[in-house]
Each structure stands twice: as C-alpha cells, then as structure tokens.
Amino acid sequence: MELIDGKTLAKNIRKNLKKEVDELKEKGIKPALAVIMVGDDKASKIYVRTKSKACEEIGVEYKEYLLEEDTTMDELLNLIHILNVDKNIHGILLQSPLPKNLDINEAFKEIATEKDVDGFNPINVGKLSLNQDCFISCTPYGIIKMLEEYNIPLEGAHAVIVGRSNIVGKPLMQCLLNKNATVTVCHSKTKNIEQTTKNADILIAALGKPNFIKADMVREGAVVIDVGINRNEEGKIVGDVDFEDVCKKASYITPVPGGVGPMTVAMLMANVVKSAKSRLK
Numbered sequence: 001m002e003l004i005d006g007k008t009l010a011k012n013i014r015k016n017l018k019k020e021v022d023e024l025k026e027k028g029i030k031p032a033l034a035v036i037m038v039g040d041d042k043a044s045k046i047y048v049r050t051k052s053k054a055c056e057e058i059g060v061e062y063k064e065y066l067l068e069e070d071t072t073m074d075e076l077l078n079l080i081h082i083l084n085v086d087k088n089i090h091g092i093l094l095q096s097p098l099p100k101n102l103d104i105n106e107a108f109k110e111i112a113t114e115k116d117v118d119g120f121n122p123i124n125v126g127k128l129s130l131n132q133d134c135f136i137s138c139t140p141y142g143i144i145k146m147l148e149e150y151n152i153p154l155e156g157a158h159a160v161i162v163g164r165s166n167i168v169g170k171p172l173m174q175c176l177l178n179k180n181a182t183v184t185v186c187h188s189k190t191k192n193i194e195q196t197t198k199n200a201d202i203l204i205a206a207l208g209k210p211n212f213i214k215a216d217m218v219r220e221g222a223v224v225i226d227v228g229i230n231r232n233e234e235g236k237i238v239g240d241v242d243f244e245d246v247c248k249k250a251s252y253i254t255p256v257p258g259g260v261g262p263m264t265v266a267m268l269m270a271n272v273v274k275s276a277k278s279r280l281k
C-alpha cells in the first residue's frame, strides 16, 4: 500500500505557483482573490483561513468580505456585481453554506465566469461537461491532479464515486469521464452499494459519513480516495473511509487529514493564477 501524500503534493504545487505569481507581478498583474462569507459558520471560518494562508504563501492578495447573517439576496448580488467589474480582482469565491434565506445557486450564476475560480457558475459546469476549457471545481480538480501525479491510469479504469453533490461527486464524474474512465456514481438511494464499490479500480468516497467505507466494500488493490471531512465522537477529524481497515487492501490510499483537503486549496490557488494569467492576453 502506498499513501498518497496530498500535503506534500499541494506544497509543491504552491511552490510552483509562487514562481508564476512573481512573474505575473513583474508584468504588472497582482493576482487577487475575493472571498465572500455570509453569517457566522464556524467550519467556514476555518476553511477560509486555510485559503487566506495559501494566498499569503504564494503572494496572492486575499480580500475577505464578511456579510451579516441577515444580508438580503440583493445585497449579496450587488457585492458580486461590484467584484465582477473590479479589475484588481481575479477570483471570486462565495463560501458555502449561506443562511437559509439566500439562494446559493442564484448567487453562483451571477459570478462572472472568468472569475469563477470555484467552477460553480452553470456556464463553467456546462463547459466541464462539454470537456471545454473552464474553471474546474477545486476538489475534483485536486483529485485528478493527485491521481495523475501518482501515475494512476484513468483511461479505461472503472471509477466508482460515492456521493453526487454539485461540488464533489458530479463534477468529479465529469472530470473522470473526460479522462476516459468508466464512471459509476452511487448515492443514498443506491441499492447494495458494496456490490458496486467492490468493482472499483478507483473508489472515491465523498458522502460525509465517518468511516463508511470498510475493507469488505473494497477490491484488493483498488485505489481509494477519501474526500470526507468529518468529526468523530472524540472530536477528531476522520474521513469517509475506515482507513485502518481499508489500507490493508488498497494499493494507494489518501489519508484524512493530509490527502484531498490540501489539494483542494492548492487547486483554488491554481485557478486564481490561471484567471490572472488570462489578463496577459
């Protein structure tokens, strides 16, 4: 079994991005990311801190917009529209979740496609499904990058994804299809899920259920990617995969933490730099 070291991979990606950022600055472009947060969600605060630290490390300007819990949709869209036309901003990220009175999909729709570094605007979602150049949402993008860095063949491989969310499962399905994998997507209504997961050459768990994937659900020699970030009863961060159990069977496996998480942030940085670079044209 080989551990897929997302932490080190992400560090190397950030190092290379820093060079690109320095070059952009020499050409007069200072890459900048705007992060919008509404309300007081604790987990969101932790996530945005990781993003701000990554920005700082690679020299991207980080601008945070904290809106009150009772912000209206008009106020939120107004801010997005201002940032859309701000020439000094290259990426706009709307941190989820939003308070219940706000419609996140309506908001994603308004983010300018060329600044949509999270890849959640329907235009970018559509372009991904057409296999056209676009911003790919960061977690799927990071997973593909990881698999490629470890020379894990995707073409012809049977990839099974557990979870069909708009931010992980569905875009990952598209990414893997674009790489010529054969993809099966499971969700909460899938019957006999272990029969499907056992057929996977590459198994990706993205359901948000601690230690859900056990060794008897995994084929001997499968590659196992754990997207889950959950807190167990002792308050410890665990993935969706029962690591101790599954690592005996997997050929490659990602740890939690230190696997997909750091790659997600690194690919966000890559998307911001991509957006800034497009200004050179």
Ligand code: NDP
Residues within 6 Å of the ligand: 139, 162, 163, 164, 165, 166, 167, 168, 169, 186, 187, 188, 189, 190, 193, 206, 207, 208, 209, 227, 228, 229, 230, 260, 261, 262, 264
């Ligand atoms: P969502 O809750 O949006 O989606 C969960 C998906 O899992 C749904 O499609 C749901 O099915 C499916 N599911 C739930 N329970 C089961 C079950 N028992 N069997 C099969 N499928 C099931 O979650 P997210 O995609 O946002 O996140 C998933 C996990 O990944 C979370 O732990 C989250 O914290 C983590 N995450 C990690 C990131 C990282 O960078 N490492 C980034 C984003 C998320 P249905 O559609 O039928 O309801």
